[in-house]
Amino acid sequence: MIDSSGQAYKKARRYLKTTRNRNPDIEKDWTPFRAAEKHFKARFPPPDLTTVLDLATLDESRASEVTAGNWAGKPDAAQTRAFTTVSGTYGYTLPEIPGLILLPAFLCPEKQKELIKWSLVEHARRPNETNLDIHYLLPSEGIWNAYVRDGNTVIHPRQIETDAEYLKQDPGPRTLIDNIPANTSNFESFNNVSKPPTPPSSNVQPASCSDLLPRLRWANIGWSYHWGTKQYDFSKGKIPIHHTIRDLCKSAVQSVDWKGVFALDTSDWGPHGADWMYWDENYEPDAGIVNFYQTKVHLLSYHTLDVNSRNVKDTLMAHVDRSEVCATSPLVSISLGNAAIFLIGGLTRETEPVPILLRSGDVVIMSGPACRRAYHGVPRILENTLSPHLADVVDEPDWSIYKNYMDSTRININVRQVFPKEFDPGLS
Ligand SMILES: O=C(O)CCC(=O)C(=O)O
Ligand SMILES: [Fe+2]
Numbered sequence: 001m002i003d004s005s006g007q008a009y010k011k012a013r014r015y016l017k018t019t020r021n022r023n024p025d026i027e028k029d030w031t032p033f034r035a036a037e038k039h040f041k042a043r044f045p046p047p048d049l050t051t052v053l054d055l056a057t058l059d060e061s062r063a064s065e066v067t068a069g070n071w072a073g074k075p076d077a078a079q080t081r082a083f084t085t086v087s088g089t090y091g092y093t094l095p096e097i098p099g100l101i102l103l104p105a106f107l108c109p110e111k112q113k114e115l116i117k118w119s120l121v122e123h124a125r126r127p128n129e130t131n132l133d134i135h136y137l138l139p140s141e142g143i144w145n146a147y148v149r150d151g152n153t154v155i156h157p158r159q160i161e162t163d164a165e166y167l168k169q170d171p172g173p174r175t176l177i178d179n180i181p182a183n184t185s186n187f188e189s190f191n192n193v194s195k196p197p198t199p200p201s202s203n204v205q206p207a208s209c210s211d212l213l214p215r216l217r218w219a220n221i222g223w224s225y226h227w228g229t230k231q232y233d234f235s236k237g238k239i240p241i242h243h244t245i246r247d248l249c250k251s252a253v254q255s256v257d258w259k260g261v262f263a264l265d266t267s268d269w270g271p272h273g274a275d276w277m278y279w280d281e282n283y284e285p286d287a288g289i290v291n292f293y294q295t296k297v298h299l300l301s302y303h304t305l306d307v308n309s310r311n312v313k314d315t316l317m318a319h320v321d322r323s324e325v326c327a328t329s330p331l332v333s334i335s336l337g338n339a340a341i342f343l344i345g346g347l348t349r350e351t352e353p354v355p356i357l358l359r360s361g362d363v364v365i366m367s368g369p370a371c372r373r374a375y376h377g378v379p380r381i382l383e384n385t386l387s388p389h390l391a392d393v394v395d396e397p398d399w400s401i402y403k404n405y406m407d408s409t410r411i412n413i414n415v416r417q418v419f420p421k422e423f424d425p426g427l428s
Contacts, residue, residue: 031349033318033375040341040355040379041315047380052341053078054357055092055104062105065359069385071339073357085255096354097344098265099368101256106363107248107334109389116336116390116402118244119290119411120144124219127239131217134158134197135204143209143216148401151210158200165196179230181322181373184271184423191425195226195233213405214294221245221288223418231323232287232418234427241285241415249332249415252363253283267369269328272420276328276368283330288415291316295338295383296408316378318349321416325425329417330367336360336411339385344376351375360387381410 030038040047054073056062066072080092085103092102107115124130125142132138136155139146146153180186224236258276269275293314321331335358342364345353353375358364366372386407393400419425 032352033343033345033349033377036343036353036355037315037318037377037379040343047341049073049341049355049357051077052355052357053080055080055090055102056357056359056362059090059105062359065387065389068388068391069339069382071357071382071385073355078354078356083257083260087251087255089255091256093261094354097346097371097374098267099261099366099371100344100374101261101365101367102356103252103255103363103365104359105361106252106255107361109361109387111248112336112361112390113399113402114244115248115334115413116406116411118242119219119292119336119413120402120405123221123242123290124216124292128219128221129224130219132212132215135200136207136212143213147209147213151208151213153209154206155209155212156206157204160199160202179322181320181327182231182325183327184325184420187325187425191234193229193231195229195231195235198228214296214408216292218292219290221290221413221415222285223287225287225289225323234425238286241288245288245413245415246285248334249285249330250283252332252365253330254280256365262368265368269369272328272422275420278421279330279367282421283417284421285332285415285417287324287418288413291412291414293338293340293378293381293410293412294408295381295410314381318343318345318375318377320373320375322373324416324418325423326417326420327372328368329372329420330365331372331417332415333364333366334413334415335362335364336413337386337390337406338408338410339382340378340410340412341380341382342376342378344371344374346370346374349375357382359385360390378412383408 027035049071050073052073053075054066054077055075056066057072058075079095080102081095083091083093085091089106090104092104094100094102121144124144126140130138130143132143135158137158138155146155222241223238224233226233258279262274262276265274295314337360339357339359342356342358343353344356344366345351347370366374366376386403390406391403393403
């Protein structure tokens with residue numbers, strides 16, 4: 001018996017309407033990366049995850065995480081090679097993408113909680129820029145602490161300063177304009193490009209802290225990133241990387257047997273050669289971003305704060321992180337909260353990407369010439385997948401405010417090294 005008033009029926013009807021009007025010629029033009037993004041973005045019917053690599057399914061101690069959200073992939077959806085890290089956990093490489101390292105459950109539950117708190121309490125505030133600072137005059141304690149004190153506190157928009165030099169840009173989707181990869185030769189000219197601030201939007205209304213919190217999309221780490229030119233603005237100086245993040249990224253890099261990963265690699269490593277031999281000692285993170293993704297649409301969308309459309313609808317479209325002068329040094333990416341589908345392909349969007357299910361506590365390292373500048377993106381945050389160890393507030397009532405926020409959130413701490421160790425940018 002079909003219940004035509006039920007939610008599922010209504011969903012199915014909406015879905016049929018959209019597919020009926022779909023132009024098959026458009027789909028034909030999708031690159032393999034675009035087709036994969038479309039597949040995983042679909043709300044109804046939900047995407048089939050049997051092609052998604054899900055290494056947590058190999059680990060019995062993560063069984064409750066895997067079943068928590070009813071989303072699971074397969075442990076053999078891509079070819080992997082396991083290795084034991086220095087700390088005794090398993091790590092995996094993918095022969096298809098040399099330099100991609102997966103460290104499932106690298107962080108214990110306590111560390112995950114510490115990093116979630118750090119992201120919100122200590123990091124998403126001055127002096128670190130956030131997407132909200134572009135439009136709002138935020139208190140110096142940052143949006144999270146202001147929200148915890150009083151969610152009804154009103155935050156006022158930033159006014160356009162009439163004498164300020166703002167970025168003059170044609171309106172349009174910025175992310176479609178690919179920037180030129182940085183390297184040691186063009187660094188000087190890149191550094192001299194003028195980097196005026198992004199103008200605040202003129203139609204932003206005052207908003208309460210509770211309304212703004214779900215609109216927090218990113219907070220900068222280390223060297224200041226200029227979204228308008230997609231280049232670092234070194235003139236603003238470098239904010240030191242917090243020791244917790246630095247130590248964690250270094251221990252992730254040091255936990256990998258790089259010889260085992262790259263000894264047989266024959267790729268072109270550029271002018272400085274195969275620097276992996278020195279990463280154990282000289283890897284030094286100096287930039288990055290904390291991404292905040294919401295699984296739910298929060299109402300009150302009378303304007304958009306997504307001036308950097310990389311965060312539109314809480315997904316991250318296919319991109320290459322090519323603003324760093326060093327194109328081979330490890331990028332360390334930490335997943336916290338709800339699980340996500342991460343796609344990683346090759347040097348163009350024509351390579352079919354490998355879908356990987358990332359769960360809270362997983363660490364990904366992107367390194368070497370084939371991987372560090374590979375297209376990647378996050379087409380889907382898997383709703384209602386908060387791990388039981390983050391959802392439990394019984395033993396720790398103080399966690400409940402974080403738990404409530406994390407119920408609909410994924411945080412990604414994405415840490416990079418801008419300069420190769422031996423390169424002197426002459427910035428001091
Ligand atoms: O959220 C993620 O897992 C990836 C984020 C990312 O690729 C980026 O910030 O450049
Ligand atoms: Fe990225």
